[in-house]
Amino acid sequence: MGEGDHSGIAAAEAPLTGVTVLDFSQFLAGPSCALRLADLGARVIKVERREGGDASRGLFLADMAFDQDSALFHAINRGKQSYAADLKDPGDLEAVRRLIARADVLIHNFRPGIMERLGLGWDEVSALNPRLIYAGVSGYGPEGPWRDRPGQDLLVQSLSGIAWLSGEGSGPPVPAGLSITDMMAGAQLCQGILALLVRRGISGKGGRVDVSLIETAIDLQFEHLSVHLNRDEAMPPRSAVSNGNVYLAAPYGIYQTADGWLALAMAPVDRLGSILGLDALARFAPASWFAERDAIKALIRDHLTARTTAEWLALLEPAGIWAAPVLDWPALRAEPAFAALHATQIVRSPNGAELTLTRCPIRIDGSILTSPRAAPRLGADRTEIDREFAA
The missing domain is CATH 3.40.50.10540 (Crotonobetainyl-coa:carnitine coa-transferase; domain 1)
Incomplete structure (x- = not known):
């Protein structure tokens, strides 16, 4: 299809x-x-x-x-x-x-x-x-x-x-x-x-x-502002390495690999180090995962360039670590998961020309919503x- x-x-x-x-x-x-x-x-x-x-x-x-x-x-x-x-x-x-x-x-x-x-x-x-x-x-x-x-x-x-x-x-x-x-x-x-x-x-x-x-x-910004509004602080500091969220500890961020990029979400730093073969992470106690996030992230950043994104994912995903490749649009469209969503639709103009557009992301009663008619010409109706x- x-x-x-x-x-x-x-x-x-x-x-x-x-x-x-x-x-x-x-x-x-x-x-x-x-x-x-x-x-x-x-x-x-x-x-x-x-x-x-x-x-x-x-x-x-x-x-x-x-x-x-x-x-x-x-x-x-x-x-x-x-x-x-x-x-x-x-x-x-x-x-x-x-x-x-x-x-x-x-x-x-x-x-x-x-x-x-x-x-x-x-x-x-x-x-x-x-x-x-x-x-x-x-x-x-x-x-x-x-x-x-x-x-x-x-x-x-x-x-x-x-x-x-x-x-x-x-x-x-x-x-x-x-x-x-x-x-x-x-x-x-x-x-x-x-x-x-x-x-x-x-x-x-x-x-x-x-x-x-x-x-x-x-x-x-409610997630971040609700914290900021109840703290006596200036603007919270952004991580200097792989910044992804001003209030989240390491390893949260995007890292370069040998052939692309890898996103790491929340994960225990010590367990991540064991899975990645990065023993240096074992010295960081949980209480320091935010305070020393730049140092932790720098170690991860330098280590991940040694292998490809797919190689790292083969270790991380079976272990239950939240990770994903960073895809551009062509790579996203090539994924079977994208095809399974039926995320695009064809619209047609009055003269029969076709244009591929995204569709409504809502499903009603289990069915997707599509509209095959293109936008109208000015004043046509x-x-x-x-x-x-x-x-």
């Missing part, structure tokens, strides 16, 4: 079938939330600017284009419909209000105050549609001195302390290579929407959910939607 071939849950059985979502957001956080709702069966109508639409349609376009737009745009907007409108035009605004009056969910990521100035703030739309779930994602929340800063993932990683958790010792801060605060904010927003849909099913009333990238970034919502 090839990538993307695995059959998924039937659309009629998806849990959000019958739910209509208006997605006013662009780039990543809001659209990724709407994408997950679409994966779960909701109908998502993407409301975009007439000129250019979602800015991510052209992002990375020079590197990878598919059916007029970027592969990135298709990755986070597959399966949606597109409704192009100028929200400053009275006629378009009235048409959009007709959609809102009958929708179940509205998602936006405008800066604080913009929706209110457009006449589409919570007070206005909740009066128009009391059952509506109104969902907003911002960079830094509705108030405070950072309120109007650009809400962008790298900036939020930098402001929130996340960038200081990676990297080694006194080296520079290292941001995550993924847009983690965007993606997690989208996931948090999705959770809030689903909770309000459940509440609406009980009370019949809609509600409002708001998340911000900065609050998401703070929450994402407006005529049909206007006719339907005018009825």
Whole structure:
């Protein structure tokens, strides 16, 4: 069975079938939330600017284009419909209000105050549609001195302390290579929407959910911050050797081998030394595994270059030591475990072109969720939607 071939849950059985979502957001956080709702069966109508639409349609376009737009745009907007409108035009605004009056969910990521100035703030739309779930994602929340800063993932990683958790010792801060605060904010927003849909099913009333990238970034660090907030300390020191976690003892980290890299998680240092044939680790008492972690890690680092990753794993895995090879994307895709997940899917454009994308990671009733339809062309569905919502 090839990538993307695995059959998924039937659309009629998806849990959000019958739910209509208006997605006013662009780039990543809001659209990724709407994408997950679409994966779960909701109908998502993407409301975009007439000129250019979602800015991510052209992002990375020079590197990878598919059916007029970027592969990135298709990755986070597959399966949606597109409704192009100028929200400053009275006629378009009235048409959009007709959609809102009958929708179940509205998602936006405008800066604080913009929706209110457009006449589409919570007070206005909740009066128009009391059952509506109104969902907003911002960079830094509705108030405070950072309120109007650009809400962008790298900036939020930098402001929130996340960038200081990676990297080694006194080296520079290292941001995550993924847009983690965007993606997690989208996931948090999705959770809030689903909770309000459940509440609406009980009370019949809609509600409002708001998340911000900065609050998401703070929450994402709860494991570390919960320790830091209850200690009298400055920023905890990063390990100077194979740093993996500021609060975990040796051997936690990634180490070079003769032919690649090996990740070691939590393990008793003395037992690890016995398995690896590294007798020098026996002198470190358990109480010193954190205090002397750099010295311990340096010994492990120098020892592991003598053999290949596979040779070390052949010793470590049977002994129950938590270890794994560090795979790049081609190596991951070559693994039978990757094929067994059916982690990708094929989407098709109106002209029949195909693009391989990741799929929804959620399984419902044991079945995976797939959506074979590519992202929509700008404004492609407006005529049909206007006719339907005018009825």
